[in-house]
Amino acid sequence: MSTTSFLVRKDALSTTRLDTAADEPLADGQVRVRIESFALTSNNITYAAFGDAMSYWQFFPTGEEGWGSIPVWGFASVVQSLHPGVAVGERLYGYWPMASSAVLSPDRLSPARFTDAAAHRAALPAVYNQYVRCSADPLYTPDTEDLQALLRPLFITSWLIDDFMADNDFFGAGTLLLSSASSKTAYGTAFQLHRRQGIQVIGLTSPGNVAFCESLGCYDRVLTYDALDALAADTSCVYVDFAGNGELRHAIHARFPNLKYSCSIGGTHVEQLASKGAGKALPGPRPTLFFAPAQIKKRTAEWGGEEFGRRMVAAWHDFLAAVTGPKDAWLRAEHHHGAEAVQAAYAQVLAGKGDPRSGHVLSLYKHPGAL
Incomplete structure (x- = not known):
């Protein structure tokens, strides 16, 4: 058997290649x-853009x-197992x-999940090392x-993000400005914020995405990036x-002297990460x-793991509805199967198009019967 991997140049994310090894x-x-199957979104471009700074490249070293x-x-799905607690087919x-394909070293097993105990992942954030067993997953x-x-x-x-903002009393502000308002992480945040009293949620986006953002119903206002002057300069x-x-x-x-907090989530505009802004x-x-x-660490310590999970699951079901x-x-x-399709989808997401x-839901696994 062999594994096909999609690799990118760390210093030139548009340069890619496929590698097949026994x-x-x-x-x-x-x-x-x-x-x-796996998703490819702007979030994954952020992982690449901050790959060195935040150790994302270390999870799966090439x-x-x-x-x-x-x-x-x-x-x-598990196709081979030399671990007594993990069955083939799980x-x-x-x-x-x-x-x-990938190889894991399961440890700290429970009915709900286990941790990959590979040595190179030991010092990396634990949340990324946990694998959820679908048969016992309340979200699945x-x-x-x-x-x-x-x-x-x-x-x-x-x-x-919503919880962090509320935890800090929105830093004394009544208005939140969200860039890339059409992105999934942004409108997920807006969905949560929109349910809070006294908070105005403003989405910033490109002209072509205004109608989409307005249709979601979770932004109080949607503005194009060049329309910041539609907001009063003294807005907190x-x-x-x-x-x-x-x-x-x-x-x-520069526009808002009453800007209380500036929060950076992603980095899909790779070419501007070192710019004046x-x-x-x-x-x-x-x-x-x-x-x-x-x-996650803070709230798990404060609420306990069970309560953290309960709140998150309830919020997920509301959002999915x-x-x-x-x-x-x-x-x-949109499904993309095979090496060429994955390369094309990656180029589209990297360019911010679509x-x-x-x-995009991708697969490099060659399905039975595929040519």
């Missing part, structure tokens, strides 16, 4: 999984200098390389796998940046990177 035998205690494997979220949700249903792959990790981040606000657009960040910091020269508060695992509601669906999955209602 599988090595498993060691005792390891399992091999077939990665059957062994080749300068080349990385972008982590993705999706579903896999279905898992978790964090994978962009590849057709077979018919919503695509939406789970596309939205679940993003929505958890959205839910945590928080900026939540989902794209890392340095020019926009600078414009917001990224650093120390900005007026107002220094942009602060939001790190979801830190808020809105996304799949009787009106226009917020999101529909319909915001479309989500």
